[in-house]
Amino acid sequence: MPDTTSDPNDLFAQWRKQVQAGTDAWIKTVRQMASQGHVPPPPDPMQFWRQFSNVGPMNAPPFAGAGPVDPQLLAQWKRFLDDWIAAWSQALERAMGTEAFAEALGKTLDQFLTVQGKAREAVERSGKAAIDAVGLPSREQVVGLSRQLMDLEDRLEGLEDKLEGLGDNPRVTGLESRVGALEGKIDSLRNSPRMAGMEDQIGALKSELGDIWNSPRMTGLEGRLGALEDKIEDLRNRPTAPPPETGGSKRRPADGKTGGTTRSPAAKTGGTAAKAGRTAAKTGRGTANTAAGAAKTSRSTTKTGGGTGKTGTGTARRTRKRQA
Amino acid sequence: MSVQSTPVGEDAWSAWQTEIERTIRRVRNIGEIVAESNEPAVGQSPRREVYRKHKARLYRYDGEAKVDTPVLFVPNLGISRPTVFDLLPQASFIGYMVEQGFPFYLLDWGVFGPEDDHLTFADCATRILPRMGRKLLADADAEACSVVGYCMGAPLAVSFLGSHPDFPVRNLVNLAGPIDFSHAGLFGRWLDRRYFDVDKLVDTMGQMPAEMVQVGFKLLRPTMDLSTGINLWWNAWNDRYLEGYKALQKWANGYVPFPGEFFRQWVKDFYQENRLAQGTLQLNGMPVDVGSITCPLLVVGARDDNIAPPAGVKALVDLVGSRDTDYMELPGGHISLIAGRSASRDCWPHVAGWLAARS
Numbered sequence: 001m002p003d004t005t006s007d008p009n010d011l012f013a014q015w016r017k018q019v020q021a022g023t024d025a026w027i028k029t030v031r032q033m034a035s036q037g038h039v040p041p042p043p044d045p046m047q048f049w050r051q052f053s054n055v056g057p058m059n060a061p062p063f064a065g066a067g068p069v070d071p072q073l074l075a076q077w078k079r080f081l082d083d084w085i086a087a088w089s090q091a092l093e094r095a096m097g098t099e100a101f102a103e104a105l106g107k108t109l110d111q112f113l114t115v116q117g118k119a120r121e122a123v124e125r126s127g128k129a130a131i132d133a134v135g136l137p138s139r140e141q142v143v144g145l146s147r148q149l150m151d152l153e154d155r156l157e158g159l160e161d162k163l164e165g166l167g168d169n170p171r172v173t174g175l176e177s178r179v180g181a182l183e184g185k186i187d188s189l190r191n192s193p194r195m196a197g198m199e200d201q202i203g204a205l206k207s208e209l210g211d212i213w214n215s216p217r218m219t220g221l222e223g224r225l226g227a228l229e230d231k232i233e234d235l236r237n238r239p240t241a242p243p244p245e246t247g248g249s250k251r252r253p254a255d256g257k258t259g260g261t262t263r264s265p266a267a268k269t270g271g272t273a274a275k276a277g278r279t280a281a282k283t284g285r286g287t288a289n290t291a292a293g294a295a296k297t298s299r300s301t302t303k304t305g306g307g308t309g310k311t312g313t314g315t316a317r318r319t320r321k322r323q324a
Numbered sequence: 325m326s327v328q329s330t331p332v333g334e335d336a337w338s339a340w341q342t343e344i345e346r347t348i349r350r351v352r353n354i355g356e357i358v359a360e361s362n363e364p365a366v367g368q369s370p371r372r373e374v375y376r377k378h379k380a381r382l383y384r385y386d387g388e389a390k391v392d393t394p395v396l397f398v399p400n401l402g403i404s405r406p407t408v409f410d411l412l413p414q415a416s417f418i419g420y421m422v423e424q425g426f427p428f429y430l431l432d433w434g435v436f437g438p439e440d441d442h443l444t445f446a447d448c449a450t451r452i453l454p455r456m457g458r459k460l461l462a463d464a465d466a467e468a469c470s471v472v473g474y475c476m477g478a479p480l481a482v483s484f485l486g487s488h489p490d491f492p493v494r495n496l497v498n499l500a501g502p503i504d505f506s507h508a509g510l511f512g513r514w515l516d517r518r519y520f521d522v523d524k525l526v527d528t529m530g531q532m533p534a535e536m537v538q539v540g541f542k543l544l545r546p547t548m549d550l551s552t553g554i555n556l557w558w559n560a561w562n563d564r565y566l567e568g569y570k571a572l573q574k575w576a577n578g579y580v581p582f583p584g585e586f587f588r589q590w591v592k593d594f595y596q597e598n599r600l601a602q603g604t605l606q607l608n609g610m611p612v613d614v615g616s617i618t619c620p621l622l623v624v625g626a627r628d629d630n631i632a633p634p635a636g637v638k639a640l641v642d643l644v645g646s647r648d649t650d651y652m653e654l655p656g657g658h659i660s661l662i663a664g665r666s667a668s669r670d671c672w673p674h675v676a677g678w679l680a681a682r683s
Contacts, residue, residue: 074343078554078558081554082551082554085547085550085551085554088547089545089546089547089551092546092547093510093630096510096513096514096543097509097510097513098513099513101513102513102514102516102519102520103518103519105514105519105520105543106514106518106519106520106521107519109520109521109525110521110524113521113524113525113528113529116528116529117528120528120529139438143437143438143439146437146439147439147442150378150439153377153378157377157455
């Protein structure tokens with residue numbers, strides 16, 4: 001059977017060779033930049049690692065060592081790999097926990113940041129110029145907009161907090177308690193026996209008024225009032241008195257239509273006035289009839305028109321009262 | 325050295341036959357993984373958005389609530405997405421907690437862009453977290469909630485509660501969250517102020533880019549990719565393993581950047597000056613007094629955690645003012661504490677049981 005332990009060692013040697021080659025390439029690149037004055041000279045990471053590079057194989061358990069071989073050869077191979085990795089992991093962890101490693105890591109990061117900072121500046125400058133040229137918003141503008149939105153959100157939350165905090169404000173609490181006290185007082189007044197007595201009294205008064213209004217006496221009074229109004233209307237509708245006679249001739253009718261052959265200017269005037277009065281009365285009556293439901297209009301019209309209008313007004317007033 | 329020959333006979337023949345069959349399936353499955361362009365669906369548990377502030381979202385997961393006190397789960401900010409807590413229906417920390425009857429709320433910090441560079445740790449702990457907490461209480465119609473912080477979410481939650489002693493918190497759980505940064509492992513060493521110039525990084529890059537986060541985590545365990553590849557080959561015949569592998573890989577490769585100012589404050593105040601543990605942390609002018617946290621506390625550390633070593637996690641027990649404190653250390657690493665088979669067996673039931681007894 002071949003000695004299988006040689007395989008992982010070969011692999012390890014190959015891996016170490018690759019790491020060394022990669023590191024050399026990195027150092028060469030950074031040194032070139034350092035020579036151009038961009039970055040400080042780099043540390044040699046392999047110098048640090050060389051002291052640990054043999055630890056892994058030394059810590060690893062021998063493959064297929066003493067004891068019976070597991071019938072599952074692949075399982076044994078897997079176990080060997082796990083142990084080997086665990087040993088390496090421990091060795092690396094020890095190495096990486098040293099001050100030297102932390103220092104080397106810090107320096108590497110420092111170099112990276114120096115290079116990165118310059119590169120970013122250059123990229124941002126050229127990028128911004130290109131974006132400005134095509135009229136698109138730059139990264140800063142978009143970020144600024146986002147921040148503004150976040151600020152707005154914060155301010156809204158601040159308002160929300162203030163609103164929530166209002167509940168705890170002593171002034172608001174005091175107002176609330178005062179309103180509460182007022183409500184309590186109103187409730188107690190409403191439920192007080194004095195208030196109940198007053199309500200009863202008002203009720204009794206209302207019913208008493210209703211009785212009076214519907215009583216036969218009231219109806220009689222109303223009837224009499226109506227009759228009086230009719231009489232006043234009749235009086236108003238009577239022809240106006242004739243002008244005083246100057247020549248002892250017989251009395252002429254008031255309308256002036258059937259007068260003597262000779263008429264004085266005064267009689268003429270009187271007749272015209274009477275005519276105008278009748279016309280106005282007619283108009284007034286008509287208006288009053290129209291305004292039976294609208295008492296206000298009726299009242300204003302009757303002032304112009306005469307007695308009939310007044311009757312209309314009275315009727316309307318009474319109707320209103322009854323409705324009330 | 326020589327390898328003994330395998331036993332000859334039916335058993336050996338059958339073993340080889342099985343192995344050949346598995347190898348054929350391995351080749352076929354890995355070919356499918358390489359050829360497949362569609363990504364596995366992760367984070368499928370039904371949920372609704374309760375509130376949003378900038379990129380952060382508060383989600384409530386659907387489920388029958390059997391426990392009175394709701395849970396606010398605060399994961400890490402940046403680094404990775406919170407889908408790891410809800411990878412697959414049968415492998416979901418969130419799904420498990422919902423099944424146990426917890427009204428479960430997840431704070432998803434979101435993916436940050438250049439517009440978030442000004443966001444600080446202080447903003448997250450004193451502005452976003454308190455608001456999310458209040459919204460949770462209003463949504464759940466609860467008087468208090470339990471806070472569970474994972475990884476960086478734990479120091480965020482502790483900073484929030486330490487600066488808001490009036491916030492009604494019933495229980496606090498720290499899952500692998502670093503508190504005392506004098507035990508910060510390799511990251512603590514690398515981020516030492518003598519070697520690591522965080523100001524230069526933030527001023528140059530604006531943010532901590534996802535690629536650099538990735539490099540940092542890969543460097544933490546350089547053999548991880550090799551070991552993952554070997555394990556994939558070994559288990560590629562198993563369809564169920566592949567399903568989990570694909571979901572986990574989708575999560576593991578989705579790195580998220582840190583907002584620049586957040587990273588600056590995180591490195592300076594926590595890694596370099598260890599202010600939280602020393603009691604000198606001030607956030608937006610508010611002092612963070614960890615001793616003012618008096619609710620029951622559960623701290624869970626992972627034995628092989630190289631991101632948040634258990635000593636730095638456990639420190640919270642001695643810093644809080646709580647009388648009811650509990651610490652447990654589980655085998656495994658930072659991720660396997662919360663995701664995977666061992667998590668579902670060891671961690672989840674313990675956390676759920678501890679919370680249920682105090683909710």
